Amino acid sequence: xxxxxxxxxxxALGYTxxxxxxxxxxxxxxxxxxxxxxxxxxxxxxxxxxxxMNPPPGPHFKPQLLPITGGGGSHPFGxxxxxxxGGEWQYWSRPFKDWNKTDRNVKSYMSHIRNLxxxxxx
Numbered sequence: 001x002x003x004x005x006x007x008x009x010x011x012a013l014g015y016t017x018x019x020x021x022x023x024x025x026x027x028x029x030x031x032x033x034x035x036x037x038x039x040x041x042x043x044x045x046x047x048x049x050x051x052x053m054n055p056p057p058g059p060h061f062k063p064q065l066l067p068i069t070g071g072g073g074s075h076p077f078g079x080x081x082x083x084x085x086g087g088e089w090q091y092w093s094r095p096f097k098d099w100n101k102t103d104r105n106v107k108s109y110m111s112h113i114r115n116l117x118x119x120x121x122x
Contacts, residue, residue: 002051009106020085023048024060033118036065043113044085052104058094059113060085066092066120076120092116 007017007025015027026044031037041063045056060083068090069080075094083089094116102108 002049003047006045006047006051006106013107013110020044024085026060031117033114035120035122036117039065041065044083044089045109055096055099055104055109055112058092059116060089060091062087062089064088064090066090075116 003023003025010017010025010027015029017025017027020026024044024046026042029041029043031039031041041061044060044062046060047056062083062085066077066080068082069078071079073079075092079093081091081093083091085091094112096109096112099108
């Protein structure tokens with residue numbers, strides 16, 4: 001049910017959703033801010049049964065936007081991994097630390113993603 005709710009909320013925001021793998025949802029996204037402003041990418045989220053109690057662990061992007069750094073570190077350049085979706089995908093480990101202070105919905109999560117993209121140095 002959680003994934004269905006996530007998809008419905010994405011669709012309500014105007015996105016056309018595809019499912020590239022089990023427990024993943026993906027859609028085309030035009031980056032609205034920052035260094036990659038105007039770039040069209042595919043963005044994917046791993047959504048499990050804990051949504052909306054917990055947000056997705058972080059975004060997956062295709063094509064890759066930043067160098068793979070692996071390991072730890074912090075935003076913007078740390079903890080960027082090859083994605084389990086394979087190919088040109090990359091995964092950014094970006095926990096949403098203030099999730100409990102939001103409405104716990106997709107709109108709030110997309111604001112988090114927008115903020116991540118806005119805070120990459122030019």
